[in-house]
Amino acid sequence: MSQETEDKNIAENEQQGTFREHLATAEGSGKRKWIFAKKPRGKFAKYKDIVSAILLILLFILPFISTPNGNPIFQFDILNRQFYLFGAYFSPSDFYLFAIGLVTTIVFIIVFTVVYGRIFCGWICPQTIFMEHVFRKIEYLIEGDRNKQIRLDNQGWDSEKVRKRLLKWTIFLFISFLISNVLFTYVLGKEEMKKQILAGPSESPSLFIGFLVFVFLFYFVFAWLREQVCTFICPYGRLQGVLIDKDTINITYDFIRGEGTAGRAKWRKNENRKALGKGDCIDCDQCVVVCPTGIDIRNGSQLECINCTACIDACDEVMIKTGLPTGLIRYASENMIENRTGFKFTPRVIAYTLVLTVLVSVCTSLLFVRSNVETKFLKEVGTQFTLEDDVVVDGYQFIFINKTTETKNLNVKVLHPKSGEIFLMGYGTKFTIKSKETLKGNATVKIPQSDLKKTKEEIIIGVFDDKGQKVDEYKTNFIGPSKVKF
Ligand code: SF4
Ligand code: SF4
Numbered sequence: 001m002s003q004e005t006e007d008k009n010i011a012e013n014e015q016q017g018t019f020r021e022h023l024a025t026a027e028g029s030g031k032r033k034w035i036f037a038k039k040p041r042g043k044f045a046k047y048k049d050i051v052s053a054i055l056l057i058l059l060f061i062l063p064f065i066s067t068p069n070g071n072p073i074f075q076f077d078i079l080n081r082q083f084y085l086f087g088a089y090f091s092p093s094d095f096y097l098f099a100i101g102l103v104t105t106i107v108f109i110i111v112f113t114v115v116y117g118r119i120f121c122g123w124i125c126p127q128t129i130f131m132e133h134v135f136r137k138i139e140y141l142i143e144g145d146r147n148k149q150i151r152l153d154n155q156g157w158d159s160e161k162v163r164k165r166l167l168k169w170t171i172f173l174f175i176s177f178l179i180s181n182v183l184f185t186y187v188l189g190k191e192e193m194k195k196q197i198l199a200g201p202s203e204s205p206s207l208f209i210g211f212l213v214f215v216f217l218f219y220f221v222f223a224w225l226r227e228q229v230c231t232f233i234c235p236y237g238r239l240q241g242v243l244i245d246k247d248t249i250n251i252t253y254d255f256i257r258g259e260g261t262a263g264r265a266k267w268r269k270n271e272n273r274k275a276l277g278k279g280d281c282i283d284c285d286q287c288v289v290v291c292p293t294g295i296d297i298r299n300g301s302q303l304e305c306i307n308c309t310a311c312i313d314a315c316d317e318v319m320i321k322t323g324l325p326t327g328l329i330r331y332a333s334e335n336m337i338e339n340r341t342g343f344k345f346t347p348r349v350i351a352y353t354l355v356l357t358v359l360v361s362v363c364t365s366l367l368f369v370r371s372n373v374e375t376k377f378l379k380e381v382g383t384q385f386t387l388e389d390d391v392v393v394d395g396y397q398f399i400f401i402n403k404t405t406e407t408k409n410l411n412v413k414v415l416h417p418k419s420g421e422i423f424l425m426g427y428g429t430k431f432t433i434k435s436k437e438t439l440k441g442n443a444t445v446k447i448p449q450s451d452l453k454k455t456k457e458e459i460i461i462g463v464f465d466d467k468g469q470k471v472d473e474y475k476t477n478f479i480g481p482s483k484v485k486f
Contacts, residue, residue, distance in 0.1 A: 024294035024304060025227060034153065035227055037136070038146040038290040042313025051123055052133035059126075063185040071405050075189050082436070085367060091436065093374055093401050097366055104363045108356060109236070113243040115352045117250035121236070122307035127221075127229050130179070132292060132308060135172060135222040142168045146289060169223060176218035180211055227293045231304045240303040246334040247348065251307050253287075253298045253329050254280075254337050264298075267322055280324050287311035287329060297329055371472040373408060373433070374401040375463050377443065378476070385480055391446050392480040398424060400431075400439040400463070407434045409466040412443075415473060416460040417451040445478060452480045 027033050065073045067087035075084040083090040090097065112120070121128060142164050143149045152161055185193045201208035221229060230237050244250065258264060260279030267282035281298065288296045290311055293304040297311045316326040336342065380395040387393070402408055411430045414420030424431060425442045433439050445459065459478045463471050 023231070024296075025231065033294065035292060035294045036146045036149045036153070037292040037294075037310070038286070038314070039140050040290055040308075040310035040313050042316055044309035044313050048123065048309060049133065052129045055124065055129055056134070060182055063182060064190050066190075069405060072189055074186065076186055077189065078187060088367065089403055089405055089436065091401065091403060094370065094403070097370065100366060101363055104359050108359055110243060111352045111356055111359075113236075113240070114245070114248060115349050117244060117248045118240065118305070118307040121230070122251075122309055125306075127234070128306055128308060131222060131226060134175060136292070138171055138175075139168060142171075172223045173215070173219050176215050176222065179218050180214040183214060184211055227304075227306075230306050231293055237303055237306075240301075244301065246338075247346070249331055249333050249336075249343065250301055251297065251305065251309060251312060251329060252301070252332045252334065252337055254327070254332070255298070255300075256337060256340070258298065258328050280319070280328050282318065282322060284318055286314040286318050290314040301334070370403070372402070372404045373410065373463055373471045374403060375399070375461070375472040375474045377445075377461055377474050379479070380442070387449075387481070388446070390449050392449055392452060392478075393444055393446050394478050394480075396443045396445060396476070398439075398441055398443045400433055402433045402435055402437050402439075405435045407432060408471075410471065411464050411466075413462055413464070414445060414447070414459060415462040416458075417447060419451045420445060420447045420459060420478075422446075422461060447478060447480070449480065452478070455480060455482050 025033050025035060062074050063072065067073065069087075071087045071089060072084045073087050075082070077083065081092050083094075109120075139149070143152050152164060155161055181193070188196065196204060196207065225233075258279045258281035260273070260277050262277035263279060264281035264283045265273070265276075265278040267284070271278075273280070285296075287298070288294075288311075290313070291297070292308060292310065293306060295302050295304045297305065312329050312331075315329040319326045319328055332343070376399040377396045378399070380397055383395045385392050385394045400410070409430070409432050412422050412424065413429065414422050422429065422443060422445050425444070427441070431439065445461070447457075447459070457478045457480065458475055460473055460475050462473045465471050
């Protein structure tokens with residue numbers, strides 16, 4: 001479709017108000033309408049370039065950084081069920097943390113979106129960052145801006161088109177290959193990844209096939225699927241309809257200022273638009289042609305909008321050229337536009353922000369206060385206490401999980417009641433547990449009868465390292481002779 005036809009269609013859709021009856025990226029026949037987004041230029045484009053560059057650098061270097069004790073900063077080894085977050089080791093026994101983290105993330109997403117809209121989509125989402133700040137930038141470099149891209153697309157497969165498309169697709173494929181390498185390094189770890197690269201595909205054919213699948217998946221997503229990921233596939237995008245309301249801050253068109261009393265109208269030099277009741281929108285469609293999802297922000301909030309800020313920059317440029325105030329499209333809620341108010345920390349925003357802060361703090365502290373050696377003493381099923389003179393003896397099964405990457409020399413003692421004694425069968429009171437190892441076995445606990453106040457007494461067993469520091473403690477029940485007097 002030529003640019004002229006496309007622009008005519010945009011204008012017709014607006015006039016007829018039919019934009020909700022069809023997809024911005026599909027023609028009436030259902031055929032995909034390719035989006036040739038104009039290159040965004042402006043204040044927000046610059047800020048977003050900086051944020052994207054920082055996030056991309058972090059993404060590419062983090063899997064290669066280790067802590068002083070050799071732990072990777074981040075590794076998600078789903079194959080061996082080993083995870084490193086900020087250098088701390090997590091095993092499947094920490095699943096409860098994962099579950100809490102998942103619930104926190106879901107609540108965080110809901111609360112954050114209700115107040116702040118889709119800031120995540122526009123500024124942090126890897127799909128947007130790679131699509132708008134890597135792949136599309138390469139496209140602009142090779143094929144030029146929107147008009148040149150449309151011309152190239154409409155021309156036949158001459159030498160220019162073949163050369164430019166081949167170059168673009170080859171670079172896209174290479175970047176997809178790089179992204180896959182980084183993704184696999186996050187899973188396998190840098191050492192294992194290096195080993196696999198040096199050994200070649202024949203060493204682990206299934207791993208290599210998996211790698212190729214991801215290379216082509218990334219290529220398919222960024223070279224072909226593009227904005228369809230945000231408009232059709234991403235579940236977060238689908239949820240917008242139920243998450244946002246009239247107080248949610250999103251990228252919004254100021255329809256009161258833009259439409260005036262006589263509606264939007266084309267720009268005419270030396271015309272007093274205010275006196276004529278014309279709005280500040282000069283109907284130039286710059287906000288539409290710059291949109292990577294092909295929508296018209298002036299139609300109100302739409303779930304296709306990824307809050308990329310491109311239309312803010314495009315409209316501000318037009319406003320500056322025409323001498324009108326900038327901010328016709330800006331971050332605002334529908335109520336802020338209707339009531340002509342600026343951003344205010346309303347009780348709702350403060351309450352939701354507090355909830356978010358508490359959630360993140362609780363989750364972060366849970367990650368850091370968990371014990372390095374998980375301890376469990378479970379009552380042996382089907383066994384009963386025995387009496388040795390005046391001492392009650394109870395049997396337990398112990399489990400120790402070393403959640404660090406260091407070998408630990410540990411010892412155990414009964415902390416309450418103080419007169420209690422504990423013996424790990426085969427170890428006594430001292431034992432050594434290797435990194436990431438689980439130690440299981442039987443233990444006996446002895447407590448003098450005189451120190452048992454109840455039939456079922458709570459006892460505390462402590463685990464200490466070789467410097468005498470307590471690394472964990474476990475509360476369990478000790479069942480002795482009945483204290484009920486008849
Ligand atoms: S860029 Fe601004 S002035 Fe131009 S059509 Fe969009 S809202 Fe109106
Ligand atoms: S409407 Fe504006 S903010 Fe939303 S996706 Fe399009 S250009 Fe980006």
